[in-house]
Amino acid sequence: MTPRGYRHVAAAVPVTIPYVRRSEHGVYWWLGRALGELVRRSGISKQEIDGLIAASYTLRPDSVVSLTEYFGLTVRWLEDLPMGGASGPVALCRAARAVEAGDAEIVACIAGDVLGGAAFGKLMDNYSSFSRDAVLPYGIVGPNLPFALITRHYMERTGAVREDMGRICIAQRHNGHYFPHALLKNPLTMKEYLAARPIAEPLHLFDCVMPCSGAEGFLVMSEDRAQAGGLPYASILAGVERYNAFPEDKVQVSGGWPMDRDRLYAAAGLGPGDMHFLQAYDDYPVIVMFQLEGLGFCETGEAPEFVRAVDLTADGVGLPLNTGGGQLSLGQAGAVGGFVGITEGLRQVSGQALGLQVMNATVGLVSGYGTVNFDRGLCSSAVILARGSA
Amino acid sequence: MNLCLPHCQVCARSHWPSREICPHCLGHEIQWTEIESSGSVVTATLLHHSLEPRFREHLPVCVATIQLDCGVCVLVYLEPGDLAIGNRVIVSTGTGPTGQEALVAKSVTR
Ligand SMILES: [Zn+2]
Numbered sequence: 430m431t432p433r434g435y436r437h438v439a440a441a442v443p444v445t446i447p448y449v450r451r452s453e454h455g456v457y458w459w460l461g462r463a464l465g466e467l468v469r470r471s472g473i474s475k476q477e478i479d480g481l482i483a484a485s486y487t488l489r490p491d492s493v494v495s496l497t498e499y500f501g502l503t504v505r506w507l508e509d510l511p512m513g514g515a516s517g518p519v520a521l522c523r524a525a526r527a528v529e530a531g532d533a534e535i536v537a538c539i540a541g542d543v544l545g546g547a548a549f550g551k552l553m554d555n556y557s558s559f560s561r562d563a564v565l566p567y568g569i570v571g572p573n574l575p576f577a578l579i580t581r582h583y584m585e586r587t588g589a590v591r592e593d594m595g596r597i598c599i600a601q602r603h604n605g606h607y608f609p610h611a612l613l614k615n616p617l618t619m620k621e622y623l624a625a626r627p628i629a630e631p632l633h634l635f636d637c638v639m640p641c642s643g644a645e646g647f648l649v650m651s652e653d654r655a656q657a658g659g660l661p662y663a664s665i666l667a668g669v670e671r672y673n674a675f676p677e678d679k680v681q682v683s684g685g686w687p688m689d690r691d692r693l694y695a696a697a698g699l700g701p702g703d704m705h706f707l708q709a710y711d712d713y714p715v716i717v718m719f720q721l722e723g724l725g726f727c728e729t730g731e732a733p734e735f736v737r738a739v740d741l742t743a744d745g746v747g748l749p750l751n752t753g754g755g756q757l758s759l760g761q762a763g764a765v766g767g768f769v770g771i772t773e774g775l776r777q778v779s780g781q782a783l784g785l786q787v788m789n790a791t792v793g794l795v796s797g798y799g800t801v802n803f804d805r806g807l808c809s810s811a812v813i814l815a816r817g818s819a
Numbered sequence: 820m821n822l823c824l825p826h827c828q829v830c831a832r833s834h835w836p837s838r839e840i841c842p843h844c845l846g847h848e849i850q851w852t853e854i855e856s857s858g859s860v861v862t863a864t865l866l867h868h869s870l871e872p873r874f875r876e877h878l879p880v881c882v883a884t885i886q887l888d889c890g891v892c893v894l895v896y897l898e899p900g901d902l903a904i905g906n907r908v909i910v911s912t913g914t915g916p917t918g919q920e921a922l923v924a925k926s927v928t929r
Contacts, residue, residue, distance in 0.1 A: 559836040562837060563893075564894060566915055567896065567921065568869050568871075568880060574864065574866065578864055578882075579862070581863060581864055581904075582862035629864045629867065630866075630867070631864070632864075676842075679886050680892075804894065
């Protein structure tokens, strides 16, 4: 089957509601802020929105269905995303296909999660039946445990050292320094990175995202509608999803991208060398390395060499990585982390960066990863965005 | 010391974590069966932080992924001195630092 992109579809109005660590407000407030900003900034009324897709952990046991009544939305297309960190590219692909097919005209894509009181601990307790039975008895540490195990294994296999992980964190913090909504803005030095306290060895403090509260959103519509509204937009050249790739690997050594990248690039008619930036899912630096390898920016096992040789800053000459600072600077608001790359990627290709703008960025890759059920992230996703042309 | 794992009565393979349906053949007759408890350290971490206050006094603790000789991977508690990758271990059901039931591994050389 020939891979196919998304014809005459536009993604527009990237919205980031400024994050806070602990929220006095509930998750509906955050999701509603994102929705409200989409309406306000697009000039598209709530009544015109006929599709809704959302990602949120702390919305449970409510669902996206509950959102329609809460926000007074009447829609004909609705989807609930449990993919966590992979949810942004997935939301974009699903919404784009719905608009292309005529199943919806304007789809609001939103993500929101809150950290308040014991919310994070509660989230971990309820995360999955496998986690509860087979992971939680081992220290009650949340995702740091599986990712410490994955990182140690990766370092042993490839010869990566802590400084290699540090290069990713430091470059992203440089980008985050210029991003107005980043919770962690201070430039990070290698000395500070290496001196950080251990959390779950080999992970130390700056390898781990800071849990927080926040929301992100964007709209998907026809190119005609975006142009009629005078909205800068991105076209979606290609997108892929994959779940439970390589289950026989005893420790995770990649996401699902190696299975899907040929299809992804073929649909776009482009290769990794054509990308002006990479917005990679960065819950931990080792996962960024998985994406550098799995999406073809370097060979398998060579990401440590790649990050030693290539400038990853948004105003550098290499491969701009997580140009708004990524979750390592913004903080991680649950499933919202899955949307961070999309909103930043949309801003970059449409020339609306809030912080550093990559020079002449017209095409870029956004990838997502997430949902640790037992010992690895089960979801991976990726999309290629291009500047929309009127 | 022995170790029991869920074992599919149709395809005769074990799996972990426990399921009521076999992930290999979708067989629905699963029985916990005693298996060879030896295996090797695949990866390990020393935990310095926990979300659970009553766990914190026991830190740091070592948690490892062990590949049992039947191929199944499990998480276990391990002595920090035994966390070298490739180290041969015996896995059994025991208790974790706070007394909860957990898998524990001991180096065969000890
Ligand atoms: Zn079976």
